[in-house]
Amino acid sequence: MKPDSSPIKSPKVKKEDKASKKRKSLESEDEDFKPVSKAKKAKKEVKKEKKGSDKKGSASSGTESSPKKRVKKEKEEEREVWKWWEEEKKDDGVKWKTLEHKGPVFAPPYEPLPDNVKFYYDGKQMKLAEETEEVATFYGKMLDHDYTTKDAFNTNFFRDWKKVMTKAEKEVITDLKKCNFKEICEYFKMKSEERKAMSKDQKKEIKEANEAITKEYGFCIIDGHKEKIGNFRIEPPGLFRGRGEHPKQGMLKRRVQAEDIIINCGKDSEIPEAPKGHKWKEVRHDNQVTWLASWNENIQGQTKYIMLNAASKLKGEKDWAKYEVARKLHKCVDKIRANYHEDFKSKEMRIRQRAVALYFIDKLALRAGNEKEEGETADTVGCCSLRVEHTKLYEEKDSKPYVVEFDFLGKDSIRYTNAIPVEKRVFKNLELFTQNKQPSDDLFDRLNTTILNKHLHDLMEGLTAKVFRTYNASRTLQEQLNLLTDPDDPVASKILSYNRANRAVAVLCNHQRAVPKTFAKSMQNMMTKIEDKKKTIQEAKRNVKDAKVDYKQSKSEKNRSNLDRKKKILERLEEQLQKLEVAATDRDENKDIALGTSKLNYLDPRISVAWCKKFDVPIEKIYNKTQREKFRWAIDMATAEFQF
DNA sequence: GCACCAGACTCAGAAACTTCTAT
């Protein structure tokens, strides 16, 4: 094999016809992505779903308690539904023709602390200038949080805090350890308690005021349709809370003003009004992008955007296209797999590395792993950026041959640990890649995401590393549902099967969550219930036994029916126990796994919709109201026969 | 042709908030 010492080269990307390639691929690929014909069939079902689905009400169905009002609201919403998926699709880069909105909502101005809430330095009370005090409250509010125990957080905070202090304050306040924020912390806790203890009317008043703001600023008119905006509030100032060991945690996120904001709207639309005494940084009319407003944040210099809600056409269409690309991969994945298996034997190191990385991305649903600027973010990696220290190789482990053990921090500093047996060639290649390297060296030193994605583009139009994650997630759900669903099961058991299938995906994608604070307690409650139920069952068993004796002795009709009744009671209790035990298992298995992320971002909703239709499971058992809005296109178009 | 970088978008878990349920 050639040692291949050539430096990493960026791929040659033919820029000119990427858009047209993408367009062609979407147009030609799959019938299901063509609107109207199939979708119309399902129209009736969607209406039915809408009427029946919200019987219980939901978080956002809000204040109206009377059924009449609720029905009226639902009808209004129904009228507003824009069935964009039935319209002809264009992919010419133009995202909208007309766009009108009211601009963002700014964070409320700082309200100084009351005089009785004091800050102390070195034991002495100190009155702070308004801006200094505001930043002190950011820290005070977080006093009980883990963040304030971290050195990086405290150092960064103190440095940025000093920047806003007056000269005199700077001279006095020189050591964070001597600062006493306790009264500030207590004050905000008290405020929070006060909010909780407010009367119904007070709460209602606040809610209505919020709703009025949402009504005015929370929607835009895009191509003549009213659509919800996802985040119409500008992020308030505060302390930057990075995930994991972020080197910038604790830095001051400054207040965003109108002068920082770029407004994007239609040429002929009314331009949103800037707050009094202010003006926008810029007003532009760029219909090649989907955002309504943007600004640069001061911590990492990134652009922040105000965009539409997930239920909007722009987001929905993209989502639909995403799953179509994943389905397209399904059709050629065998060939691609054969291709990278062949590449395991390549003479060129860079090809072998590419093949092994792709093998992991495919098999383990790892993220691509872009390069990151050192020292600017937490030290996390994905597949292409794995280092030697993130893997261990075992010729044999737990009586399995050729095991690779992964241990690294992925996105959001979530730890990924997994030990998997791999093919011998993969194992031998990994040995080769790690030879003569330090633990901190790149495992795939001749590979990066640009090279990998360039290769994937050559294999299939529209294919990137990310598509494998979507594909394998959706594929797993489909397979698990096929495997686990028993058509004769009651709805509750079917839902349990669905959740298990969903969980398999969440495990694959390593979607974790912190164990809920109340978990141990609620688990204990469940166990108590189970124990109680068991005791009741024992008693019921005794009752059955007694009834049997009575019946044997008298053989009377009355005693027979009594025996039957006791038997039925016992049966029901045993069923209840089983349900409780299943629920307990379910909860325990779920304690550190987040199902929502995969459901929302990786699972083709048509799989779930089809499954619901096929097995007569009400869709609202699987998707809540927001999810149903997001996946309305899928609910409308997918029939029971849909297979991913 | 290549490296670099900014922009635009998706995906992510925590925290805040609302509703439901048990007592």
Add this chain to the structure above:
DNA sequence: TATAGAAGTTTCTGAGTCTGGTG
């Protein structure tokens, strides 16, 4: 019926992926 706290939902914003422009 009131209340507490558990469970479910929504919001928030940080952290990724990928593309395309520039020199």
